[in-house]
Amino acid sequence: MGSVRPVDQAKLESFMGKMVGDMGAAMSGALVIVGAKLGLYKALAEIGPADSKALAAETGLAERYVREWLAAQAASGFVDYDAASGDFTLSPEQAMALADENSPVYVASAFELIASAYIDEPKITAAFRTGAGVGWHEHHECLFRGTERFFRPGYRANLVQSWLPSLEGVVDRLRGNAKVADIGCGAGASTVIMAQAFPTSRFIGFDYHEASIKRAREAAKEAGDPANLIFEVAAAKDAPGGDYDLVACFDCLHDMGDPVGAARHIRDMLKPDGTFMLVEPFAGDNIADNLNPVGRMFYSASTMICTPGSLAQEVGLALGAQAGEARLSDVLREAGFSHVRRAAETPFNMVIEARA
Incomplete structure (x- = not known):
């Protein structure tokens, strides 16, 4: 048994302060869901400053619940409180994050x-x-x-404006009559955005999860049912067809049990001069590079969702959500891509271009 190290009281107090902060954050997350579902943030952004009575009247909710919710939001720093008037407000910045679903930083x-x-x-x-x-x-x-709702704002803000233009010659093809596959499309947010932006090209979204494909088809209808867009149930290694100008994977290759096999199949789906666009969570190549707030979120999500998902499939490589550019590039080269480069990045994502 090792020697007992003495406790530094100042460090203990600092650590406990961090833990209390994290406990508050963990508990307050449920209240963000409540506020988003009940339209409390949107209503406060529209009518504020307002007290609990005014907000309850605006939303048709029980005032006592609204009062307590507002106090919790103020304690979290999610809304501002004026002690003199007793009113609560959403600043423009808070509203962008919590009240406006079309905002590029909407995170509720x-x-x-x-x-x-x-x-x-x-x-x-x-x-x-x-x-x-x-x-x-x-x-x-x-x-x-x-x-679906968390990733859509980032895709809407970056996909057409910067990610696709960062790929060599791809936008010119999309303005023509390109054929595009979105592998692991989930609820179809990325596929719908591309199809709307490039109406003369054809887009097919594939996902093994039947419920997600059902939701993707609903999302397509909500977007006006673009004629150049379809969704089909298929796993990454089973997606049919070929002669694609572009194949994309958005935040999903690391979830796959056999990402090398999936990437190899994608290479075979592409035209000889086609492009594979891989969008993955942003990460450095070493654990030490990712010990930051974004890495904390992604490692946690990877522990609970991504790594278990990969281990449930054949091979079970379990890349994890923080695989990093070097490891992802190794996967792509093993799959037969000879040209691999980082084309773009945001604080949350990296975009890798791969060609045969």
């Missing part, structure tokens, strides 16, 4: 995604003991809703 939906980690915790805890996987389809449905 992330908390529904996070809720799935708590709901599914017993399954993941059991998997720690057995080493078994937990498939995407085995998670609570709030994961699927939260993922």
